[in-house]
Amino acid sequence: xxxxxxxxxxxxxxxxxxxxxxxxxxxxxxxxxxxxxxxxxxxxxxxxxxxxxxxxxxxxxxxxxxxxxxxxxxxxxxxxxxxxxxxxxxxxxxxxxxxxxxxxxxxxxxxxxxxxxxxxxxxxxxxxxxxxxxxxxxxxxxxxxxxxxxxxxxxxxxxxxxxxxxxxxxxxxxxxxxxxxxxxxxxxxxxxxxxxxxxxxxxxxxxxxxxxxxxxxxxxxxxxxxxxxxxxxxxxxxxxxxxxxxxxxxxxxxxxxxxxxxxxxxxxxxxxxxxxxxxxxxxxxxxxxxxxxxxxxxxxxxxxxxxxxxxxxxxxxxxxx
Amino acid sequence: xxxxxxxxxxxxxxxxxxxxxxxxxxxxxxxxxxxxxxxxxxxxxxxxxxxxxxxxxxxxxxxxxxxxxxxxxxxxxxxxxxxxxxxxxxxxxxxxxxxxxxxxxxxxxxxxxxxxxxxxxxxxxxxxxxxxxxxxxxxxxxxxxxxxxxxxxxxxxxxxxxxxxxxxxxxxxxxxxxxxxxxxxxxxxxxxxxxxxxxxxxxxxxxxxxxxxxxxxxxxxxxxxxxxxxxxxxxxxxxxxxxxxxxxxxxxxxxxxxxxxxxxxxxxxxxxxxxxxxxxxxxxxxxxxxxxxxxxxxxxxxxxxxx
Numbered sequence: 283x284x285x286x287x288x289x290x291x292x293x294x295x296x297x298x299x300x301x302x303x304x305x306x307x308x309x310x311x312x313x314x315x316x317x318x319x320x321x322x323x324x325x326x327x328x329x330x331x332x333x334x335x336x337x338x339x340x341x342x343x344x345x346x347x348x349x350x351x352x353x354x355x356x357x358x359x360x361x362x363x364x365x366x367x368x369x370x371x372x373x374x375x376x377x378x379x380x381x382x383x384x385x386x387x388x389x390x391x392x393x394x395x396x397x398x399x400x401x402x403x404x405x406x407x408x409x410x411x412x413x414x415x416x417x418x419x420x421x422x423x424x425x426x427x428x429x430x431x432x433x434x435x436x437x438x439x440x441x442x443x444x445x446x447x448x449x450x451x452x453x454x455x456x457x458x459x460x461x462x463x464x465x466x467x468x469x470x471x472x473x474x475x476x477x478x479x480x481x482x483x484x485x486x487x488x489x490x491x492x493x494x495x496x497x498x499x500x501x502x503x504x505x506x507x508x509x510x511x512x513x514x515x516x517x518x519x520x521x522x523x524x525x526x527x528x529x530x531x532x533x534x535x536x537x538x539x540x541x542x543x544x545x546x547x548x549x550x551x552x553x554x555x556x557x558x559x560x561x562x563x564x565x566x567x568x569x570x571x572x573x574x575x576x577x578x579x580x581x582x583x584x585x586x587x588x589x590x591x592x593x594x595x596x597x598x599x600x601x602x603x
Numbered sequence: 604x605x606x607x608x609x610x611x612x613x614x615x616x617x618x619x620x621x622x623x624x625x626x627x628x629x630x631x632x633x634x635x636x637x638x639x640x641x642x643x644x645x646x647x648x649x650x651x652x653x654x655x656x657x658x659x660x661x662x663x664x665x666x667x668x669x670x671x672x673x674x675x676x677x678x679x680x681x682x683x684x685x686x687x688x689x690x691x692x693x694x695x696x697x698x699x700x701x702x703x704x705x706x707x708x709x710x711x712x713x714x715x716x717x718x719x720x721x722x723x724x725x726x727x728x729x730x731x732x733x734x735x736x737x738x739x740x741x742x743x744x745x746x747x748x749x750x751x752x753x754x755x756x757x758x759x760x761x762x763x764x765x766x767x768x769x770x771x772x773x774x775x776x777x778x779x780x781x782x783x784x785x786x787x788x789x790x791x792x793x794x795x796x797x798x799x800x801x802x803x804x805x806x807x808x809x810x811x812x813x814x815x816x817x818x819x820x821x822x823x824x825x826x827x828x829x830x831x832x833x834x835x836x837x838x839x840x841x842x843x844x845x846x847x848x849x850x851x852x853x854x855x856x857x858x859x860x861x862x863x864x865x866x867x868x869x870x871x872x873x874x875x876x877x878x879x880x881x882x883x884x885x886x887x888x889x890x891x892x893x894x895x896x897x898x899x900x901x902x903x904x905x906x907x908x909x910x
Contacts, residue, residue, distance in 0.1 A: 318814065319715075322711055322714065322715055323715060325707065325711060326708070326711045326715060326721075329704075329707075329708055329711075329725070329785075330721070330724060330725065332782065333724060333725055333727060333728055333782075333785075333786060334724060334727070336728075336736075336739045336740065336743060336782070337727065339739065339742070339743055339750060340739055343742060351748060352747075352748060355747075355748045355749075355750065355753050356750060356753045356757075413636035413637050413640070414637060416633040416634070416636065417633065417634050417636070417637035419633055420630040420631075420633040420634045421634075424626040424629060424630040424633070425625055425626050425630075426625065426626050426627040426630035426631070427625075427627060429630070432634065432638070435641065436637070436641060439641055439645040439646070442645050442648075442649060444843060445843050445864055445867070445884060445887055446649065446652055446884050446885075446887065446888050447644060447645060447648040447649070447652070449648075449652060449655070449867075449871055449877065449880060449881055449884060450647070450648035450649075450651040450652045450655065450881075451644055451648050452871075453651070453655075453877075454644075454647070454648070454651075469644075470640075470644040472640070473636050473637055473639055473640020473643070473644065474636065474637035474640040474641065476641075476645075479637065504626060504629055505629065529729075529730060532732070533730075533731070533732035534732075535732060535733060535734050535846045535849075536845050536846065536864075536868075540872065551732045551734050551735075554732075554734050554735065554738070555734050555849070555850050558738055558850060568745075568748070571738060571742065572739070572742060575734075575735045575738045575739055578731075578732070578734075578735055579730070579731040579732070579735045582730040582731065583727070583730055583731075586723075586726075586727070586730050590719070590720075590723035590726075591719045591723070593723075593726070594719050594722045594723050595719065
């Protein structure tokens with residue numbers, strides 16, 4: 283959080299780092315430090331607060347005891363500190379205890395839903411990225427008739443809105459007898475994502491031809507070039523698209539909601555929706571609900587904090603290329 | 604974008620490699636899984652969805668061809684028109700606010716700091732699902748206990764039933780989704796800003812242009828193609844709003860937040876009118892095509908002013 287400390291100090295530091303040998307240059311940034319810059323930082327910090335505050339509020343509410351919330355709605359710290367919210371989510375309380383503390387008695391079968399979410403997101407990510415990479419290789423490094431035609435068919439698929447495919451896809455999954463299975467949730471996402479293909483194609487095209495040619499002259503096959511050359515050299519973009527795919531698959535709600543009916547195939551997002559629907563309408567179990575949302579959000583936050591820098595730095599390519 | 608395909612063509616191919624130039628068999632093999640996915644889960648649904656919209660079908664008895672009856676019913680359905688209106692209202696609010704906020708964040712990030720840490724924090728809401736975002740704000744904006752309403756009262760305003768009054772339901776839902784997406788959108792715009800040659804700003808500064816002036820005369824015009832693309836992508840996403848509504852208001856109060864996608868879902872899975880739901884989807888598709896096309900024309904997203 284160092285960048286939030288003091289605006290003046292930071293500005294001076296930056297100036298010192300950038301233009302140490304040119305005193306004439308030094309004046310200009312320092313002048314910009316004035317009112318406008320302070321105002322700009324104020325807006326930025328306000329934006330950050332808006333961004334971060336809800337996360338804090340989740341935590342604060344989750345660690346409060348539900349009954350105390352009603353009397354202390356504005357306290358910035360947890361009121362009447364309690365793990366009760368989390369205990370209700372994980373089913374560590376008896377139903378009577380839970381109801382006494384304002385819960386509905388419903389609980390998240392958390393570990394099961396977590397397992398389901400992990401299976402779905404991992405399955406989709408691994409298969410989708412791998413198959414998309416294969417297609418991207420064919421579109422970027424192989425010579426074949428019909429390449430442009432097939433590629434434009436994929437371009438077109440990018441424009442089909444997801445909503446339109448959901449209903450017919452549901453019917454297809456139903457005809458295949460895969461309703462209420464994890465495989466049914468995964469299947470439409472396993473083969474490819476048009477976006478992943480375009481994304482990877484851009485990077486594969488940038489692998490220098492000379493390296494590929496050298497390998498080919500050495501007798502390597504095109505398949506070997508793909509596995510031993512293109513994939514390792516594109517590790518960074520492949521990691522990026524994998525993480526983005528994982529986040530998207532993890533957060534998906536509508537499709538799993540359509541396909542899943544029982545605990546067997548219920549993923550975390552859907553379970554959370556159901557958990558909130560079961561909360562009593564008058565006087566909901568807010569601390570339990572917030573504990574549940576926090577628990578549902580946590581895996582992605584952990585994943586992200588591990589790869590934050592990489593994701594942030596590569597998002598530019600994602601959106602525009 | 605499609606013109607870059609040719610970049611991959613070998614410019615100089617050594618003798619030994621030349622005979623391998625046609626990779627047809629291998630290429631089709633490599634493309635096979637993706638092609639299956641394309642045909643099975645994109646093109647087939649497209650055909651099937653359109654066909655379905657001309658039938659009456661409740662999943663139990665066989666589908667019956669009924670011609671354009673679903674469409675006739677749709678045109679006369681006040682709930683459908685209300686859903687279109689509500690959805691459009693949502694999209695305008697959502698995209699309008701989101702674009703302005705994201706643009707401000709992006710410009711501030713560009714002018715103030717390169718910190719990756721800050722950019723990560725700004726992106727944090729994008730990591731949580733729509734359901735999580737919806738529930739958190741459902742709590743923060745709760746009429747009685749929500750800190751948001753407490754704050755309103757504290758600064759001397761009266762409490763607002765954000766999710767429970769007809770006037771506020773859609774603006775609130777739009778705001779929640781702005782919160783989740785503004786950081787991500789800001790990063791996309793930020794990437795576009797990075798692509799603007801910095802010597803233009805230096806030149807502007809030498810000429811004594813103010814920050815505001817440089818924003819208007821350099822940033823905005825040069826950012827236009829990227830802004831256009833970002834807009835098209837986010838508008839398409841915005842039209843498909845569902846999770847937030849479904850978890851918070853469920854379409855209410857009355858029909859105030861019954862967006863098109865929710866109406867489609869209800870028709871299909873609550874009333875088993877699959878034919879009618881498919882017709883509604885076709886309407887949604889038609890609206891999306893028109894809007895996307897119009898946007899593409901208006902923002903001239905395919906062209907750049909840089910050259």
